[in-house]
Amino acid sequence: MFPFNDDTIAAISTPPGTGGLAVVRLSGPEALDTISKLFSAPEKLTPRYASYGKLIHPDLGEGEFDDCVVTFFKGPNSATGEDLVEISVHGGSYVQQKLLEVLLLAPGVRIASAGEFTFRAFLRGRIDLSRAEAVVDLIHARDAAAHKNARQQLQGGLLNLVGLMSDDLIKILTILEAELDFSDQEIAFTPTETHLETIRDLKTTTSALLETYFYGSRLEEGFRFPLVGAPNSGKSSLFNMLLGQDRAIVTAQPGTTRDTIEKTIIIAGHSVVLVDTAGLREAQGEAELSGIDRSKEEIEKADLVILVHSLDTEDLIPVISENTPHVIVYNKIDLGPRRPKNKDIYLSCKTGEGLTELKELLYSHVINSINAGVAGVILNNERHRNVFDRFGVQLSACLLAVEDGYGPEYVASDIRQALDILGEITGKTTPEDILNNIFSGFCVGK
Numbered sequence: 001m002f003p004f005n006d007d008t009i010a011a012i013s014t015p016p017g018t019g020g021l022a023v024v025r026l027s028g029p030e031a032l033d034t035i036s037k038l039f040s041a042p043e044k045l046t047p048r049y050a051s052y053g054k055l056i057h058p059d060l061g062e063g064e065f066d067d068c069v070v071t072f073f074k075g076p077n078s079a080t081g082e083d084l085v086e087i088s089v090h091g092g093s094y095v096q097q098k099l100l101e102v103l104l105l106a107p108g109v110r111i112a113s114a115g116e117f118t119f120r121a122f123l124r125g126r127i128d129l130s131r132a133e134a135v136v137d138l139i140h141a142r143d144a145a146a147h148k149n150a151r152q153q154l155q156g157g158l159l160n161l162v163g164l165m166s167d168d169l170i171k172i173l174t175i176l177e178a179e180l181d182f183s184d185q186e187i188a189f190t191p192t193e194t195h196l197e198t199i200r201d202l203k204t205t206t207s208a209l210l211e212t213y214f215y216g217s218r219l220e221e222g223f224r225f226p227l228v229g230a231p232n233s234g235k236s237s238l239f240n241m242l243l244g245q246d247r248a249i250v251t252a253q254p255g256t257t258r259d260t261i262e263k264t265i266i267i268a269g270h271s272v273v274l275v276d277t278a279g280l281r282e283a284q285g286e287a288e289l290s291g292i293d294r295s296k297e298e299i300e301k302a303d304l305v306i307l308v309h310s311l312d313t314e315d316l317i318p319v320i321s322e323n324t325p326h327v328i329v330y331n332k333i334d335l336g337p338r339r340p341k342n343k344d345i346y347l348s349c350k351t352g353e354g355l356t357e358l359k360e361l362l363y364s365h366v367i368n369s370i371n372a373g374v375a376g377v378i379l380n381n382e383r384h385r386n387v388f389d390r391f392g393v394q395l396s397a398c399l400l401a402v403e404d405g406y407g408p409e410y411v412a413s414d415i416r417q418a419l420d421i422l423g424e425i426t427g428k429t430t431p432e433d434i435l436n437n438i439f440s441g442f443c444v445g446k
């Protein structure tokens, strides 16, 4: 875990040397004291007011280091929940590094570990774990759909849903425990079966949430559409056309593409990884054989295979099973009138005919894969999926305990365990090593 004590931590929260403005942040009990000794401005620092002034330090030549704007946030009303100072200076890497060096000379100040600002916010209850994870998702979002989902989670979508689910369990637990407290008195117990409906509803919600994970994982990684087919059928030509740039080598020689090449395009606001592959035939050498093996691996991983046939090539190897989602493209129709049946798209990479239809098909495949989520919540994180998996199993145990007529103390214990599992989403009950893992995945300054 972080070397957390009452240190004041410092870090640059913008990438060094990117120009414009850079923000250096200080968080902890010494934050205000530290900056006050280095900052000269006409007025005193007031919480939540930005003050313009100069950075000063005796070690720094003439003493004047840079103009800057300092904003002070008094804890607990700050992003970390502690006293926090944000220093905006010019964005040159020298200025930022020098400022950091000077700050680190001050007593009690040390450099922040990766994710430590967010970790402190978490420890002080400013942010729960699901929202901290959403910060990472937001930073990494590459497309509109991933961004929308990260925003939803950052605004507390998952946190609220988990809150409602926990409330339901707490209500049951309260009734069961009140009854257990009075068990030595002559009062009638509420039959445990009264709780069955709530537990079943929770199980239905959990199953629906787990179903969103397929789409959620695509938000993380993008959809994968490999172009597969016989050598020379025009896979690389089509790959380049869909990308809108000449990325893959195209030649009249069969077996040109040896290794897979991938590039991401955006379709309907979603990242789609297009993969150009080696043509499938009886390999004529070791390099080609491994290329072909990779093509087969791509078919396994595919969300949609774009199977390319063409008028002047023959498909030697039957490549995909009926169950693999695919679209069959028949290329080079400019070469002649032959148009065999059962192809989805008739295309010419030379004239561009059929390209719009193919794009429409790819678009509808993406659109049809969208999952609206449970109350807007889509699980996109393996950790969350794992927690809800275990939560679902525990709910089944609760149901079984009730159905088999176990006493309220047993049911209460099962429900308490379910609550503990659910608490891992927000960080209430998350084991320390997992917390450490999550926060150390952040970058320094976050």
Ligand SMILES: Nc1nc2c(ncn2[C@@H]2O[C@H](COP(=O)(O)OP(=O)(O)OP(=O)(O)O)[C@@H](O)[C@H]2O)c(=O)[nH]1
Pocket (backbone or CB within 6 Å): 230, 231, 232, 233, 234, 235, 236, 237, 238, 249, 250, 251, 252, 253, 254, 255, 256, 257, 258, 277, 278, 279, 280, 331, 332, 333, 334, 335, 347, 348, 349, 350, 351
């Ligand atoms: N006339 C015509 N030629 C095409 C068309 N599409 C591709 N070609 C030509 O077909 C040849 C093979 O194209 P590629 O895109 O390299 O084919 P490939 O499927 O990637 O081939 P490999 O990488 O060897 O498996 C090249 O000479 C292309 O110019 C088309 O629609 N019409």
Ligand SMILES: [Mg+2]
Pocket (backbone or CB within 6 Å): 235, 236, 237, 248, 249, 250, 256, 257, 276, 277
């Ligand atoms: Mg090729």
